[in-house]
Amino acid sequence: MPAVALKGRLTIVLFLMPITLFYALVWLYPLILVFLQSFGVPTLSGKPEVEGYPTTEFYREFASSPRYLTALWFSFWNSLVAVLVSILVGYLLALVLFLYDFRGKRFISVLYKLPLFVPYLVAAFMWWVLLVPKGYVYEFLKALGVIGQGAQLVNDPLGIGIIVANTWMHIPFVALVSLGSLKLVDPSLVEAARVLGADMRRVLRHIYIPLTLPGILASLQLIFLSMFGGFSVAYILGASFPTYMSVTIYEDVVQRYLWSIGSVQAVIYLISALVITYTYSKISRKGLRRI
Amino acid sequence: MRGAPLTRAGIAILTLVIVVFVLLPIFTVFLWAFSERWPGAKLFPEAFGLKWFRLLIESGALVQPLTYSLIIAAIVVVASALISIPAAYVVGVKRFRGREIVESLALMPLIVPPIATGVGILGYYTQIGFKSNIWAVASVHLIGAIPFMFRSLAAAFESVDPALEDAARILGASRLRVLRHVYLPLITPGLLAGSVFAFAWSLNEFLLTLLVGLPDIVTLPVQIFRYVGGYYIQVAPVSALSVILLIPSIIFLILSEKYIRAEFVPGAGVKG
Known part of the structure; x- marks a missing residue:
């Protein structure tokens, strides 16, 4: 009955209307303004920042300035390192919690999730307190001889502080996802392997890891993006240069009112995030197929 | 499984490291927040007290921001539910073309870096004069809050037996009645x-x-940022403010542990 189908379709559109309208107005429209502003059209700045718009002048400025390219590259590799460390430690933690019984396990399996709910800003501040000279971790590492006199763990050019805080924030998330998928592994597979004489190491290598890791990697792309696009951790723990692109955008727009070049960065930042999402899901899907 | 003695020792060490790693930052911030006197060379504070909390209250850095934070959060909860329920209903219950597209579009706000949207919103809100009030702040909070609300609701709608709706409809209930009573x-x-x-x-x-x-709406995180954003970070007052923000975090942890299925948790930390 076409009449009923039409009515059903109309209902669906109607019911999707509030959420669509909201995002169109408060999210998509501002992004379109940013896109236009990046070509010099004064949609955000009010008055034109350049004569003769639209122009690609600001994109050329972006491409020729080491400040912006370095920021983009720094955001990428620094968050990638943090992602890899988080995945490694988080997965290890999940394996221990999944495979072994020990005293205090219940306590630990609640405790490790605490960072999930801690605001980024607070996490960044807490690690700043620990990693700054005279902070507990800094002094401990110095006493151990891991770091020398005058070493910098925060506001440093390598972004060590950023990596530590981001890792702290995201390990629980990795562990949570990993535990969930470890629990889904068919126990009879493990049983069979054990009966056939496989030791724990082989069971891990040939059953648990290949069955769980690809799915875990796939569900972790949001972590990468939240680190890559994050602001507060990079702002508080990062150096003034090189730093994350979120910080250079903030400085340009909020502190120096350079709307067009800020918008160019925002557009490129956004596109990079989409490219990361796409590439990541492609790689993890390929990994899935191989198994 | 218990494992060989060597494995057990390894696990014990690993467990200890994890506990220290997770708790050390929080422990340190509590130390600072409740320290009354802490000479630079000492490992621990010499005296504990509520000095910094008193200071925060007296300087107006606590009560007003806390009030704003709570009012705005309440608005965000109600508004995100109202906006998400209809969409979650059709996505969770109806089968239609483009359903997957709607679902993956709902993730977009989490993929785009918040600063990119923020630049646009800042310019746009400045031009229409919609700034520095609680509604403007609530509206930008909704951008990140709705995806979580939507996903939890869609999953909940999906788990309801569709026969219940059919039965109610056959008995003459309107769509709104079904939504409310079923x-x-x-x-x-x-x-x-x-x-x-x-x-x-x-x-x-x-x-x-x-x-x-x-300038008018300062929430707790913004208040923290005012203290830490400059060149000189005042550790003790920021620690006291952080402790106040950590209390709800701990409550959320307990709540989610008790009542919420784990798969809703992922991504809870994707915020600026």
Whole structure:
């Protein structure tokens, strides 16, 4: 009955209307303004920042300035390192919690999730307190001889502080996802392997890891993006240069009112995030197929 | 499984490292917050007290921001539920073309870096004069809160038996009546989970609040940022403020442990 189908379709559109309208107005429209502003059209700045718009002048400025390219590259590799460390430690933690019984396990399996709910800003501040000279971790590492006199763990050019805080924030998330998928592994597979004489190491290598890791990697792309696009951790723990692109955008727009070049960065930042999402899901899907 | 002695020793060490790693930052911040006197060379404070909390209250850095944070979070919970329920209903219950597209579009706000949206919103809100009030701040909090609310609700709607709706409809109930009397009681757990995340999101959101809230609307995170954003960080007062923001975090942890299915938790930390 076409009449009923039409009515059903109309209902669906109607019911999707509030959420669509909201995002169109408060999210998509501002992004379109940013896109236009990046070509010099004064949609955000009010008055034109350049004569003769639209122009690609600001994109050329972006491409020729080491400040912006370095920021983009720094955001990428620094968050990638943090992602890899988080995945490694988080997965290890999940394996221990999944495979072994020990005293205090219940306590630990609640405790490790605490960072999930801690605001980024607070996490960044807490690690700043620990990693700054005279902070507990800094002094401990110095006493151990891991770091020398005058070493910098925060506001440093390598972004060590950023990596530590981001890792702290995201390990629980990795562990949570990993535990969930470890629990889904068919126990009879493990049983069979054990009966056939496989030791724990082989069971891990040939059953648990290949069955769980690809799915875990796939569900972790949001972590990468939240680190890559994050602001507060990079702002508080990062150096003034090189730093994350979120910080250079903030400085340009909020502190120096350079709307067009800020918008160019925002557009490129956004596109990079989409490219990361796409590439990541492609790689993890390929990994899935191989198994 | 218990494992060989060597494995057990390894696990014990690993466990200890994890406990220290997770707790050390929080422990240190509590030390600072409750320290009355802490000479630079000492490992621990010499005296404990509520000095810094008193200072925060007297200087007006606590009560007003806390009030704003709570009011805005309440608005965000209600608004995100109202906006998400209709969409979650059709996505969870109806089968239609483009359903997957709607679902993956709902993730877009989490993929785009908040500063990119923030630049646009800052310019746009400045031009239309919609800044520095609680509604402007609530509207930007909704951007990140709705995806969580929507996902929890859609999952809840999906788990309801569609035969219940058919039965009610055949007996003459209107669509709204069905939504209210059949679905609402059944989706309550999903609604609660979504509310916890929307509330947590709003309480912790910082970057967009900073952009559209100033000068009048200062929430707790923005207040923290005022202390730590400059060249000189005042550790003790910021620690006291952090402790106040950590209390709800611990409550959320306990709530989610008790009432919320784990799969809703992922991504709870994607905020500026």
